[in-house]
Amino acid sequence: MHQWDFASVLANTDALAVGALGTLRIFAICLVAGLSLGLLVGLGRYSQRRAFYWPATAFVEFFRNTPVLVQIIWFYFALPILMPFSISPLAAASLGISLNSAAFSAEIYRGGIQSIDRGQWDGARALGMTFLQAMRRIILPQALKRMTPALTNRAIEIFKMSTLASAIAYVELLQQAKLIASLNFNPIEAYTAVAVIFFVFLWPLVQLTYVLERRLARDE
Amino acid sequence: MAYQWDFTPVFANADLLAQGLVNTLKVTGVSLACGLVLGLGFALMRLSRQRLVSWPAGFVIEVFRTTPPLVQLFWFFFALPLIVGIEMTPLLAAVVTFSIQSAAFFAEVFRAGIVSVERGQWDGARAIGMTHGQALRRIVLPQAVKRMIPAFMERAIELMKTTTLVATIAYADLLFAANEIAQKTFRPLETFTVVALIYFVVITAFSLAARQLERRLAVSGESTVH
Structure with a gap:
């Protein structure tokens, strides 16, 4: 029978703290970069202009249909050969995870925008708003509310x-x-210990998505 | 930058890549089969009215859904063998981890599917004298499973992407084979590009097949649960 002894882990809390900081740093970078790039790509997927639609679609299909680990390793070992500079592990991992999350969140944004009633567009245009004004002031605020549970899920995925x-x-x-x-x-x-740390941090977030989903289902 | 692309060293090792792809599909297939069976078990346990049954299942599901798969894999590969005192191969660790992990996700799909079947179906089955188990097997599950197929396919594709993690514990899957070839030939750019494309082609083929199936199900009049 194994004698559990967490003293040897607790003696290294400083090392774990450094690790936790590293995890939070890459999480923050990928969350911001992934979700904002995702919005751009999502708008491209929604666009009727081929010059926007096709590149966005190719991007989404490629990054959704290859494993993240392969993307990270490609950015770390393959990309530097084409570049005149070296790429740090943080940069390579952030690139892989951000682009992957951008592809997945793009589909969330697109779905959210498409779910908004046509009348909202017509009304905004009738008031004289341009496409972008209508998008920013009328459509996105409504769509974002519907997308919150899915985007929170994405954030949890990024953390993992x-x-x-x-x-x-x-x-x-x-x-x-x-x-x-x-x-x-x-x-x-x-x-x-690490599994427990992740669980303790993510479990409340997962519960939050359940609450958000339920609230959304009730509101609509 | 005028880099001279040269794919010949990669193609010279095509057999390694082919073996890697076979191993990737093997891990995916076995984990998928075990995960489905285990997932149904978890779902039924979680739906049970007895807390002694439903709580442990709920706990396992939550833990495996909220911890990173790589942490789970390391735990099963490096920690579990010391606790249980058995020899752990990378393949076994991978299959155990991904089976339980996908079971946790499948359990939620099963549960949502079973719950989505109308109460009247249960009542009808009980009224003509079926036991709970019979009603579940003959009436509820057949209807539920059809609605769950799209969610299953999506999860199966996720699983195939997740299997790349086994490369980190030195199981010879496609990514691990790529690592080896890259080091041997000093051609990481070509090797990892080719491997990324292989994954892309295989996974896209599966998603297209899934979409086709989904469309056919939609035609036959069943809504899909997501």
């Missing part, structure tokens, strides 16, 4: 995906757990 950065040795929680496990020979406690 951030662990993939450890595959290219970016310092985040899982990478620090690997380090602690190899120095103290305590993989059981180290990986359990």
